Amino acid sequence: MARxxxxxxxxxxxxxQALRPQRAELQKLAAxxxxxxxxxxxxxxxxxxxxxxxxEVHAGRASGLAAPSVATHYQASIDLSExxxxxxxxxxxxxxxxETQAWAAGRGARTVAVTNDGASSLAxxxxxxxxxxxxxxxxxxxxxSYTAQLAAMAVLAGSLAPEPDALDADxxxxxxxxxxxxxxxxxxxxxxxxxxxxxxxxxSGRGIAFGTALEAALKLEETxxxxxxxxxxxxxxxxPIAVVDSDHVALLVSASDGPxxxxxxxxxxxxxxRGAAATIGIGGDNGFADAVDIAxxxxxxxxxxxxxxxxxxxxxxxxxxxxxxxxxxxxxxxxSKVTQTDPA
Amino acid sequence: MARxxxxxxxxxxxxxQALRPQRAELQKLAAxxxxxxxxxxxxxxxxxxxxxxxxEVHAGRASGLAAPSVATHYQASIDLSExxxxxxxxxxxxxxxxETQAWAAGRGARTVAVTNDGASSLAxxxxxxxxxxxxxxxxxxxxxSYTAQLAAMAVLAGSLAPEPDALDADxxxxxxxxxxxxxxxxxxxxxxxxxxxxxxxxxSGRGIAFGTALEAALKLEETxxxxxxxxxxxxxxxxPIAVVDSDHVALLVSASDGPxxxxxxxxxxxxxxRGAAATIGIGGDNGFADAVDIAxxxxxxxxxxxxxxxxxxxxxxxxxxxxxxxxxxxxxxxxSKVTQTDPA
Numbered sequence: 001m002a003r004x005x006x007x008x009x010x011x012x013x014x015x016x017q018a019l020r021p022q023r024a025e026l027q028k029l030a031a032x033x034x035x036x037x038x039x040x041x042x043x044x045x046x047x048x049x050x051x052x053x054x055x056e057v058h059a060g061r062a063s064g065l066a067a068p069s070v071a072t073h074y075q076a077s078i079d080l081s082e083x084x085x086x087x088x089x090x091x092x093x094x095x096x097x098x099e100t101q102a103w104a105a106g107r108g109a110r111t112v113a114v115t116n117d118g119a120s121s122l123a124x125x126x127x128x129x130x131x132x133x134x135x136x137x138x139x140x141x142x143x144x145s146y147t148a149q150l151a152a153m154a155v156l157a158g159s160l161a162p163e164p165d166a167l168d169a170d171x172x173x174x175x176x177x178x179x180x181x182x183x184x185x186x187x188x189x190x191x192x193x194x195x196x197x198x199x200x201x202x203x204s205g206r207g208i209a210f211g212t213a214l215e216a217a218l219k220l221e222e223t224x225x226x227x228x229x230x231x232x233x234x235x236x237x238x239x240p241i242a243v244v245d246s247d248h249v250a251l252l253v254s255a256s257d258g259p260x261x262x263x264x265x266x267x268x269x270x271x272x273x274r275g276a277a278a279t280i281g282i283g284g285d286n287g288f289a290d291a292v293d294i295a296x297x298x299x300x301x302x303x304x305x306x307x308x309x310x311x312x313x314x315x316x317x318x319x320x321x322x323x324x325x326x327x328x329x330x331x332x333x334x335x336s337k338v339t340q341t342d343p344a
Numbered sequence: 345m346a347r348x349x350x351x352x353x354x355x356x357x358x359x360x361q362a363l364r365p366q367r368a369e370l371q372k373l374a375a376x377x378x379x380x381x382x383x384x385x386x387x388x389x390x391x392x393x394x395x396x397x398x399x400e401v402h403a404g405r406a407s408g409l410a411a412p413s414v415a416t417h418y419q420a421s422i423d424l425s426e427x428x429x430x431x432x433x434x435x436x437x438x439x440x441x442x443e444t445q446a447w448a449a450g451r452g453a454r455t456v457a458v459t460n461d462g463a464s465s466l467a468x469x470x471x472x473x474x475x476x477x478x479x480x481x482x483x484x485x486x487x488x489s490y491t492a493q494l495a496a497m498a499v500l501a502g503s504l505a506p507e508p509d510a511l512d513a514d515x516x517x518x519x520x521x522x523x524x525x526x527x528x529x530x531x532x533x534x535x536x537x538x539x540x541x542x543x544x545x546x547x548s549g550r551g552i553a554f555g556t557a558l559e560a561a562l563k564l565e566e567t568x569x570x571x572x573x574x575x576x577x578x579x580x581x582x583x584p585i586a587v588v589d590s591d592h593v594a595l596l597v598s599a600s601d602g603p604x605x606x607x608x609x610x611x612x613x614x615x616x617x618r619g620a621a622a623t624i625g626i627g628g629d630n631g632f633a634d635a636v637d638i639a640x641x642x643x644x645x646x647x648x649x650x651x652x653x654x655x656x657x658x659x660x661x662x663x664x665x666x667x668x669x670x671x672x673x674x675x676x677x678x679x680s681k682v683t684q685t686d687p688a
Contacts (some may be wrong), residue, residue: 034378034379034423034426035378035379035406037406037408041578041579041582042579042582042583045579052411053411053414056411056414056418056420056422057414057418057420060420060421060422060423061422062379062381062422062423062424062427064381064408064409064410065408065409066408067396067397067400067551068578069550069551069576069578069603069604070397070400070401070551073550073551073603073604074400074401074551074603076400076401076404077404078400078404078405078406079378079404079406080406082378082426083406096578199543200571202571206413206417207411207413207414207417207418218583218584221583221584221586221587222583222584222586222587225586225587225589226587227544227546227571227573227587227592229571229573232413233685234385234412234413234440234685234686235385235386235389235685237684237685238385238386238685239386239562239565239566239679240562240565240566242565242566242569242676242677242679243565243566243569243570243571245569248571259413259417259418260413260417263686332586333586335583335586340581341577341578341579341581341582342578342581342607
């Protein structure tokens, strides 16, 4: 996992370079499509959540997440003739995603596959395949394949925006920022130590960085075998915040700018008042860093592209924590690389 | 909370009777709308998830959950001229929901409010208000207001289906089934006792009953102050299942028929093999009841309408567990009835 975390700057640069030439193709495919629907599970689902926010906030295109069971278990008859359906799967072979893509195409959808394998079932059946250039990923927890998917989301959303190259300059800075965070490891060991010392953890973020928070929670859960909840701060405030006590460490994820920083900072103060064991903050601005107990610096990137590197410190924390707990971060208990969601 | 759980059969019957006459109005409003989007938080969000599946599976209408922050924080400019936007809030006064409704209307959406207060901001501003007849709800955890929202979802989805009265006969049986489950309390005490004895809980369901599982998890979390994760079985299998060990009790929620029963039954077997402390099953068929350690009977209702009563045993378990833990189920720590999701 450590090695593949370190390969991300190169994987991100390769993926951005490989996918940008497909912009015109994507524009044409989506020209008469009023809504974009994502189909994914696990880390790919967290990448899709970033894609969804970026499409709505940056490209102004209505977007959402499809429920695969509507296709696979209920075979619902829905008119998708105005939908672009984007299926995201590292392997391109997760059965329910492949099946949902076929269902969508059969109901009039145009389809885009985001996958790391250009020869996969998903890529072969799609109208357009965005093939990420992560290279072979050996560790079970997704790292470079996940950030490469985020790069694909940025290219996709950028393609459908009024100015398709508006994000390019910032995206070009992503590989160096990821590289800088990997080398610096600032705050990573302190954060892992704090997480090792408590039984309960929750992870929060919101908006453009919400998928990053969910991905950090998923990695903590599947790699460190910690029961962790990932929640938007709005959902957290709406009820579950009541459980926070001195057994809980909160991991808060924020971009360094944008409309979510005040709410994330306020949440950090609130969690401290409620007696949380500790708050760990990844990213944010100076006010946010002051509000948390352990501040882990994030990338110097604007909110819209920050997720491509903001996950890096979380990955380093997870990898460090797994080793501290005596676990093998490359092959967590009970997981496999190509996941099937229903019994065979 | 116990009193309001008991008021549900009457609240459900009143709500169904009050809202059915609005079918024609809903059909007219939605006639040229290709997609239905829900806006909600907390228990209302869980009701919306039922609404979303029912609309897709039963009415064949594309549907999804909007991300309120796209409106409230990013003020995204999205064309919603083919969308019906359904805002769900018991009080009708949660600011972000009211604000998102105004944003949607300003971008061309037609709007439906589902609220328990016909004089609320949400109801006043909507094109059509579906006013649930739960009566005043005093306990902070939603019970009768939630099931009344589910009744509104059934009327809404039914209205947009090819045969608008197809679910009527089954819906008419809901109040009696809810009443029967409240009186019987079968398995409730045993389930609460098991949950009291372990530190970790997870809740799973899928498809039409997925919202029920999430609502059970939310109630356990906010009322019993248990950190609980609610996951579809597909998401659970896709990674988080790795954390299950002898500290974990799993609460599994299933309708008695439909395509999810085999997967839920298989999940129960799998969790036992993985050494879970116990599995509690609400609903399901005989095979499912045999596969779990504690079987809590659900309603005798087909899957499409089962959620209206399937939550009842979960509510009874939560209320019983809260008292066993010495907590006040009517006024959980740190929560209020009208929730705001951002600092004032």
